[in-house]
Amino acid sequence: MNFKTSLANIGTIFRKELRSYFNSAVAYVVIVVFLAIVGWFHTSNLFLANVASLRLMFELIPVVFLFVIPAITMRLLAEEKKSGTIELLTTKPLHDIDIVLGKFLAAWALVGVALLLTLVYYITIAALGDIDNGPVVGGYFGLLLMAGVYIGIGVLASSLTDNQVVAFIIGFVIVFIFFMLDKVLMYVPEGLTSIVEFLSVDYHFSNIARGVIDSRDVIYFLSLLGFTLYLTTLSLERRKW
Amino acid sequence: MAITVRNLTKFYGTEKAIDDISFDVKTGEILGFLGPNGAGKTTTMKIITCYMPPSSGTVEVDGYSIHDHSLEVRKKIGYLPELNPLYTDMNVVEYLDYAARLHGVDKTKLKQQINAMIEVCGLKEVRHKDIGELSKGYRQRVGLAQAMIHDPDVLILDEPTSGLDPNQIVEIRNLIRQLGRAKTVILSTHILSEVQATCDRVVIINDGKIVADGTPAQLQQEFRGAEAISLELKANVQNAMTDIFPKLKGLPHVESVEYVGGMDGIHKFSVLAAKGSDIRESLFRQAVNEQWVLLELSRKVTSLEEVFHKLTKA
Numbered sequence: 001m002n003f004k005t006s007l008a009n010i011g012t013i014f015r016k017e018l019r020s021y022f023n024s025a026v027a028y029v030v031i032v033v034f035l036a037i038v039g040w041f042h043t044s045n046l047f048l049a050n051v052a053s054l055r056l057m058f059e060l061i062p063v064v065f066l067f068v069i070p071a072i073t074m075r076l077l078a079e080e081k082k083s084g085t086i087e088l089l090t091t092k093p094l095h096d097i098d099i100v101l102g103k104f105l106a107a108w109a110l111v112g113v114a115l116l117l118t119l120v121y122y123i124t125i126a127a128l129g130d131i132d133n134g135p136v137v138g139g140y141f142g143l144l145l146m147a148g149v150y151i152g153i154g155v156l157a158s159s160l161t162d163n164q165v166v167a168f169i170i171g172f173v174i175v176f177i178f179f180m181l182d183k184v185l186m187y188v189p190e191g192l193t194s195i196v197e198f199l200s201v202d203y204h205f206s207n208i209a210r211g212v213i214d215s216r217d218v219i220y221f222l223s224l225l226g227f228t229l230y231l232t233t234l235s236l237e238r239r240k241w
Numbered sequence: 242m243a244i245t246v247r248n249l250t251k252f253y254g255t256e257k258a259i260d261d262i263s264f265d266v267k268t269g270e271i272l273g274f275l276g277p278n279g280a281g282k283t284t285t286m287k288i289i290t291c292y293m294p295p296s297s298g299t300v301e302v303d304g305y306s307i308h309d310h311s312l313e314v315r316k317k318i319g320y321l322p323e324l325n326p327l328y329t330d331m332n333v334v335e336y337l338d339y340a341a342r343l344h345g346v347d348k349t350k351l352k353q354q355i356n357a358m359i360e361v362c363g364l365k366e367v368r369h370k371d372i373g374e375l376s377k378g379y380r381q382r383v384g385l386a387q388a389m390i391h392d393p394d395v396l397i398l399d400e401p402t403s404g405l406d407p408n409q410i411v412e413i414r415n416l417i418r419q420l421g422r423a424k425t426v427i428l429s430t431h432i433l434s435e436v437q438a439t440c441d442r443v444v445i446i447n448d449g450k451i452v453a454d455g456t457p458a459q460l461q462q463e464f465r466g467a468e469a470i471s472l473e474l475k476a477n478v479q480n481a482m483t484d485i486f487p488k489l490k491g492l493p494h495v496e497s498v499e500y501v502g503g504m505d506g507i508h509k510f511s512v513l514a515a516k517g518s519d520i521r522e523s524l525f526r527q528a529v530n531e532q533w534v535l536l537e538l539s540r541k542v543t544s545l546e547e548v549f550h551k552l553t554k555a
Contacts, residue, residue: 005345012342020330084326088387091290091322092343093315 009094013102021110034114058139058209070171073154074164076103081162096236104155111147134211142208145221150175152228159235242303242394242425243268249298258284260449271421273440274429277553281449282429283323286399290320319388323399329373344391358386378409396426414439433546447553464548472510473537481508494518
């Protein structure tokens with residue numbers, strides 16, 4: 001089993017999952033809800049502030065992610081476990097990591113599509129006034145990385161149970177903790193603040209969203225993402241223990 | 242493509258699901274895996290298909306071990322899990338395409354292979370329907386089609402006919418027989434007639450242990466009890482109990498005679514003779530001597546069902 005067949009298998013699972021998002025209502029509901037919430041808060045504030053900036057949107061989307069992403073990922077493995085199709089999947093000649101990656105990438109692509117559609121807001125603002133493009137590029141890049149980490153956590157949560165509601169709750173709680181870390185710094189003992197801050201998703205995101213793409217922030221996201229996928233693979237292999 | 246199972250043991254927690262199981266399946270053989278529910282059939286199949294590893298012991302498929310060459314083993318196997326799980330939101334063609342790709346079927350052969358399976362399994366009318374809308378019989382066929390989509394040398398079918406109506410059962414059985422000709426098949430069931438209808442060999446498992454292994458005929462031979470013969474005579478006698486009964490009882494090898502009933506001079510008996518003896522001839526001669534008219538003389542064959550009951554009832 002070489003690298004090429006692994007890629008082919010990841011591609012097969014990716015396409016199946018993505019099609020399943022768009023065949024069911026999930027994809028459309030997610031996209032519509034996402035755009036509606038972001039659009040409402042974004043535009044209603046925009047006219048009050050009277051500034052041509054996407055800053056508000058980039059503050060808002062991480063909050064929306066907290067709810068939307070666990071909802072996207074909850075079924076990915078929990079449903080297969082519930083219906084027993086996991087047995088079909090894991091007795092096919094492919095590595096467990098291929099299954100995890102294929103599903104992860106499908107959810108990431110769905111979030112990517114939703115983010116892509118928010119470019120409509122960018123276009124309207126860019127048409128209304130001068131906009132600094134650095135933070136916009138950084139903001140979108142940061143959001144993609146953040147979504148990746150959240151999806152990794154969501155897939156992990158989905159692998160822990162065969163109940164989608166439980167998967168959603170576990171995913172939400174973990175994601176929420178990562179989101180809150182830098183907002184509770186004042187309650188953290190002084191020696192630990194820098195560590196807690198470093199672990200916080202928002203801290204790294206706001207660095208990138210300023211338009212400064214620092215490799216430390218990127219490495220933070222990628223290593224956290226890799227770690228969740230690794231844990232998910234382990235969790236999938238749990239049947240073997 | 243031979244399968245070798247050696248000393249397989251599996252614990253779930255502290256509970257022993259299977260206990261030191263060993264058997265072989267020869268290339269081209271259809272093996273029936275028989276046992277009451279919870280005997281360990283499914284566990285054994287899950288181990289052979291690499292869904293989970295055994296606590297100890299090993300399985301080799303065509304010389305490849307499930308421990309060291311799991312991917313090779315999985316490539317060679319087509320598997321229909323218990324309860325036939327399916328992706329209900331996919332249509333038949335989509336699903337077969339998905340299964341074929343994951344099995345690494347060559348892209349140039351994908352279409353041809355899918356069409357062949359749709360043809361063989363009789364899925365033509367439902368090919369574009371969602372699996373969730375299909376009847377149980379069709380779903381079972383989809384499960385079989387999925388298991389055979391990559392033309393595997395080995396088929397592992399866990400209760401392939403469970404939940405089907407009698408007509409569907411016959412259809413699926415014929416399908417398995419037809420497809421199994423060129424393949425090595427392990428088929429689990431708790432329906433005995435199924436084994437007789439489809440399998441070359443039977444392994445009976447109870448409480449995690451193998452209790453019998455052989456062809457259906459061998460098992461019937463090996464585990465038959467006393468010879469039971471049912472007898473119907475027409476005789477002009479006053480009292481069957483005093484005029485016929487002792488004369489039957491007195492024949493060599495006869496262990497017991499039971500008077501089943503009679504009217505209008507026709508009397509029915511059930512005769513039990515020693516295991517391995519054949520008393521039909523002496524019964525016939527006795528009847529001739531006594532000038533009884535022999536209306537029926539038949540030997541009851543030990544059915545596989547009786548073998549099964551004997552072996553699995555603690």
